[in-house]
Amino acid sequence: MNTFVVLVEDHPGVLTRVSGLIRRRGFNIDSLTVGHTETVGVSRMTIAVEADEFGARRIEANLYKLLEVLRVDNVTRQPSIFRELAILKVKTTPDTRAQIFQLAQVYRARIIDVSTESLVIEITGNEDKVESLIDVLQPYGIVETARTGRLAMLRGTGIASTPPGDEQDLSAVTAEEDLISHSV
């Protein structure tokens, strides 16, 4: 699985361009999240795609061909933090409620809504943790699941979120300063 952090112009239709491009090149998007960034007019997408190394490079190079794509970082093999948020509605009975509360505590998940027959749990973590909580809650009956998909950020001072400045001239770049990987 490859994770791309993609900075794009905040224009109508950009999401369609990005998702359509990945689809038509024969890849399957596992998850895609999009939201605003610290820079006005720039949105950040985190895209998880199943692809081998060559496939990942093709995706990256093709993304750069979209005029509205400002920057692409494949953070898969860089030290990164991956997070996902999920909210789960679980069936409860007076007998099971306490058990579910305990499980939630183990996962450092929060109970955000309680009713007589169900409760809603919010969990944040990497996919493994979310999957694991879903597994242990399954026997109680999960009524509804909502997941955000993967978010990614480089650890330490590395930044995958600086869009090229307005004045930066990208019309002619040398390989040394090029963001696109050339050879393999």
Place this chain on the structure above:
Amino acid sequence: MKKTGAQILWESLVREGVTCVFGYPGGAILPAYDAMLDYPIRHILVRHEQGATHMADGYARATGQVGVAIATSGPGATNMVTGIATAMMDSSPIVCITGQVGSKAIGSDAFQETDITGITLPITKHNYLVTKPEEVARVVREAFYVARSGRPGPVLIDITKDCQQSSCEFEWPEEPKLRGYRPAHTPSTREVEQALELIHSAKRPIILAGRGIQLSNAREAVLKFAEQANVPIAMTLLGLGAIPASHPLNLGMMGMHGEAWVNTAIQEADLLLAFGMRFDDRVTGNVKTYAPNAKKIHIDIDPAELNKNVRVDVGLVGDLRQTLEQLQPQIEARDRSDWVDYISMLKGDSAVRDIQNLPDNGHLYAAHVINDIWRQTKDHETIVVSDVGQHQMWEAQYYKHEEPRSLITSGGLGTMGFALPAAIGAKVARPDAEVWVVVGDGGFQMTMCELATIAQEGIDINIAIINNGFLGMVRQWQEFFYERRYAATPLVNPDFVKLTEAFGLKAMRVTARGEVVPAVNEARAHQGTVLIDFRVEQEDSVYPMVPAGNDLHNMIRRPSAIIETGADA
């Protein structure tokens, strides 16, 4: 002074150097058509919007300048789709302008509304939906810049009717501002060094010369490189003409219907130098067995082309001419005469045999027709526009292209019906050139309505129909791979001579070999468009042939000497 969106559109087009557009009016583009009359623009009225896009494409391919097509919303726009996809596959710079319903009606399924920006998303380099007159000048400026820079391609501008009608101050942007657009790249010194090392150690190198040479005007650079390093050159279909056919290092065309010795040389090479080509499946055959012993250097302006179909050892991302000029001073001369001699030996005597000397067996073969057209036109500036199918391959084999942009054909998409309208575009772009359409009887009927455009606009081209009464290439595949079960390939054709005459144009029919040259010369001498219906051998096939997906060296050869020619020895 305030101008309407429609006026700004034309003002901007004129500033981009546009003098001619190909189009078809309709409701949603009417304000633009009305404003057009006040600007110095020649409008070619087509008979189908697909024709307009092919004409713009032909215009672009003949000159390297951006071609412009214009149509209305809905069906006008969707009719352009085939032409846009054709331009996309062959990196042809065109700008298509479509009208759109009023911005308030968008999404309401209004009359003649279609989401053309959505439809053309995967087949344009970029597209725009413009709803405000303030955006028009900027968008036109950007569209032309995007279409022609980097790897060229089609750009579509969809303009709402209210945008064309409302007014604002006209402001022409000095520079297009696109912060995410990266049209140009330069390879790193490390990559250049790696490439040089491979080049210098290669004993059996071969250049694969593609359309990129035409697009970056790199003929001189490639020739200098090839001559200095003594490397033979194989051509792709869209590369033909980029290197003179008569150049001693030019081996001819590679691929599915390429020369046998070229494919053999590629399979035995120890270094492939891919110059502005993209390892299309029609040139590689089975990629698993493709050039198994060769290192590969790929020079392309589009980073997404590297390692797409064939894994390469060194990829140089950059403009071909500039990259070669960067390599040039460091290329050491090498004697590779063993290798060059070996390839000459592969050719045998077939390469020098002249098909015109073969005895006339009473049949008219397409090869003779094309070779005769070549002989009669080779001393003049000639553009041949071929369609798609058998005749396209025979054209590539028997017309010896010497000049860049002298062959225009739909390579990547393989669009039947391309030739006639593209030739109109080419003639409009280069009125001094002699333009020949080489087209099959099937493809001609896909866009033959443009004969009316020719008549109305006074276009002077010559049309050679290679008429075998079949969808020939499909018939050939049925013969080879489907036990001669000719499903839906025999054609009952109209009388092409009478048909052409109905448009007020001159037409002739040729059925024997001896009639070819006189007919060609009569057509050339005639002022105005002439169509010649060449009735050729019905079940002739293109040889050699690498069946789709087969190993490049496993070619089907001509079974008997019907006409033993250079191309299939």
